[in-house]
Amino acid sequence: MEQIKVRVWDKEQQKFLEIGDSPGQAYPHYSDHLYFVLVGKVDDDGYDYEIDADILLCSSRTDKNGKEIYAGDIVKYSFKDGSQINTRYMEIIYQSAGFKMKEIYRDYWLEKTNGVLSLKQGKLLDHKGETTDLSQSNDLYWTEVVGNIYENPELVMH
Numbered sequence: 001m002e003q004i005k006v007r008v009w010d011k012e013q014q015k016f017l018e019i020g021d022s023p024g025q026a027y028p029h030y031s032d033h034l035y036f037v038l039v040g041k042v043d044d045d046g047y048d049y050e051i052d053a054d055i056l057l058c059s060s061r062t063d064k065n066g067k068e069i070y071a072g073d074i075v076k077y078s079f080k081d082g083s084q085i086n087t088r089y090m091e092i093i094y095q096s097a098g099f100k101m102k103e104i105y106r107d108y109w110l111e112k113t114n115g116v117l118s119l120k121q122g123k124l125l126d127h128k129g130e131t132t133d134l135s136q137s138n139d140l141y142w143t144e145v146v147g148n149i150y151e152n153p154e155l156v157m158h
Contacts (some may be wrong), residue, residue, distance in 0.1 A: 005058035007070050008036050010051050016150070017051070026051060036054075054150075059092065059099040064073050066143040069099075069134070069154060074147045074155045077101060079140050081119055084108075091133060091149060096105055099134040103127045104156055 006129045008017045017026040023040030030047070031084055037048035037135060063069055071094040076128045078087040088107040090101035109124045135141065148156050 005068070005090075007056045007072075008051065009054040009056065009057070009072070010038075011054065013053055014111070014150075017053075026053070053063070057094050057099075061134060061143075063145045065144065067145050068117045069143070069145060070148070071099065072148045072150060073145050074149065074152060075101065076146050077143070078142055084119065084121070086119065086121075089146075089155065092123045093131070095131065100131040103132075103136050 001145065003036055006073070007017070008019060009015075010017050010026070017024075017036075017038075019026050019028070019036075021027050025039050026036040027039050027048075029035055029037055029050075036051045036053055036055070038051050041049040054072070057068045059071070061069045061101050063117045069075065069092055071092050073092045075085045075090050075092060077090050078085050080086075083119060089103055089104040090102075093100050093102050106124050109119060109120050109122070109126070110120075135143075135155040146152075149156055
């Protein structure tokens with residue numbers, strides 16, 4: 001059985017927490033849902049302190065550098081055309097029991113002039129919000145994690 005990997009974003013502390021059972025780390029609990037508590041901290045009633053957190057699943061895929069890709073990551077999804085590298089900036093989301101890439105913007109578009117299709121450069125927002133399946137890097141396209149929606153919100157603000 002494959003182990004499920006997650007990352008925990010603590011909304012209160014505004015940081016990712018390590019998962020473990022040492023003080024200051026997040027520890028998983030299960031009842032009717034999965035939640036995390038902050039080890040070594042209790043609430044006003046003396047119970048384990050439940051973290052207000054986003055729990056982000058690992059896609060079990062890696063980028064071109066071998067870095068694991070999680071929901072909430074921002075990736076560059078690129079291909080090479082001659083000497084030009086063309087990139088779509090995508091947010092990784094978990095939707096309908098699968099991982100998808102949601103477009104933020106791209107730095108290219110196709111334009112037809114006098115019957116000839118050519119690649120143009122510049123920021124294009126026409127496809128913002130469109131989704132496609134998260135795919136592995138291959139000979140044509142590659143994926144590179146460049147940040148996440150929590151620590152790098154400026155990557156999403158386009």
